[in-house]
Amino acid sequence: GENVEQHPxxxxxxxxxxxxxxxTYSDSASNYFPWYKQELGKGPQLIIDIRSxxxxxxxxxxxxxxxxxxxxxxxxxxxxxxxxxxxxxxxACGGFKTIFGAGTRLFVKA
Amino acid sequence: KAGVTQTPRYLIKTRGQQVTLSCSPIxxxxxxxxxxxxxxxxLQFLFEYFSETQRNKGNFPGRFSGRQFSNSRSEMNVSxxxxxxxxxxxxxxxxxxPTDTQYFGPGTRLTVL
Numbered sequence: 001g002e003n004v005e006q007h008p009x010x011x012x013x014x015x016x017x018x019x020x021x022x023x024t025y026s027d028s029a030s031n032y033f034p035w036y037k038q039e040l041g042k043g044p045q046l047i048i049d050i051r052s053x054x055x056x057x058x059x060x061x062x063x064x065x066x067x068x069x070x071x072x073x074x075x076x077x078x079x080x081x082x083x084x085x086x087x088x089x090x091x092a093c094g095g096f097k098t099i100f101g102a103g104t105r106l107f108v109k110a
Numbered sequence: 111k112a113g114v115t116q117t118p119r120y121l122i123k124t125r126g127q128q129v130t131l132s133c134s135p136i137x138x139x140x141x142x143x144x145x146x147x148x149x150x151x152x153l154q155f156l157f158e159y160f161s162e163t164q165r166n167k168g169n170f171p172g173r174f175s176g177r178q179f180s181n182s183r184s185e186m187n188v189s190x191x192x193x194x195x196x197x198x199x200x201x202x203x204x205x206x207x208p209t210d211t212q213y214f215g216p217g218t219r220l221t222v223l
Contacts, residue, residue, distance in 0.1 A: 032209040043114075043200050043214035044153075051209070089153065093208040096166050098143070102152040 002027035004092050006101025014109050019077045021104045023090035026071065030094035033066060033073045038087045038103075047088075048075070080108045112137065114203050114215035122221045128189040131218045135182050135203030141165070142184040143212070144176060147198040156199075159184050160206070188220075196222045 005024045013019050023033075031052035036044035050057045050064045050073065057064050061080075066073040073092075077084055085108045090101040115134045123129050135142050143166075144156040155168035159178035176186040182203075188195055198217045204210040 034211065036214070041216075043202075043216045046211060046213065049211065093212075096158075096208055098155070098208050098212065100153040100155075 002092075002097065002099055004090060004099045004101040006090050006104055008104060009102065010105045010107075012107040012109065013080050015080060015082060017080055019080050019084070019106055019108075021075045021088055021090070021106075023073050023075075023092070023101050024071055025073075025092035025099070027092060027094055027097065027099070028071075029097075030071075030092035030099075032093040033064070034091050034093070035064060035075050036089045036091070038089065040086075044089055077106075080106075082108050082110050084108050114201060114213055116199075116201050116215040116218050118218060119216065120219045120221075122223065123191050124223050125191055125193060127191050128187060129191060129220060130185055130187045131199055131201075131220075133184045133186075133201030133203075133215060135184070135201075136213055139203035139205050139213075140182055141204045141206055141210075142178055142182065143202045143204075144184070144186050145200040145202065146170070147200055147217070148196075153200070156186065191222045193222050196220060 034049035037047045038044040050066050061078045063076040087103045089103050117132045141160045143158040146154045158166040162178045173189045178184045200217045202212045202214045204212045
């Protein structure tokens with residue numbers, strides 16, 4: 001069946017460095033790709049999303065890129081801060097399906 | 111606009127009991143989805159309701175059921191609770207289509223003893 005692979009499962013970076021999380025999807029019908037951040041004890045919060053007619057989108061320190069041919073999309077966080085520490089989920093949406101990646105636990109060391 | 115709300119936030123039950131969780135979507139959102147989140151298992155899709163009808167269903171046993179009311183509020187029920195049902199249950203709402211942005215509530219933490 002359709003799935004979304006997310007890597008890495010854990011990522012540790014020094015404050016100020018960049019962090020990159022990658023996802024690969026299998027369903028060709030997917031055309032909307034949101035990213036969520038989940039802090040301890042809270043529900044996932046949407047941080048950025050991209051649609052299939054766009055290759056890149058940026059919002060301050062966060063950017064997402066999409067390669068529809070390769071079925072890859074990635075989250076880039078620049079100038080990381082300790083408050084960026086959380087679990088990040090990617091998702092691929094299309095038709096009536098939303099499929100989530102397994103999550104990446106990001107640690108930003110001060 | 112108020113966000114997605116879920117009640118209760120925490121719940122402790124014993125094996126064999128049943129439980130009902132409630133979700134109020136963002137005003138104007140007609141689609142409500144439920145997810146189970148356990149450590150190491152990520153977000154597992156339970157079901158989606160749209161206009162009081164189940165539109166999509168994940169691979170969970172029949173002990174897990176749900177419904178949606180005419181005001182789009184949704185409830186999910188778990189009967190004959192098992193220890194493995196301990197999890198964070200998340201509700202998410204969106205206006206209509208899967209390509210509409212989905213917003214999550216804070217979740218209900220269920221512990222089964």
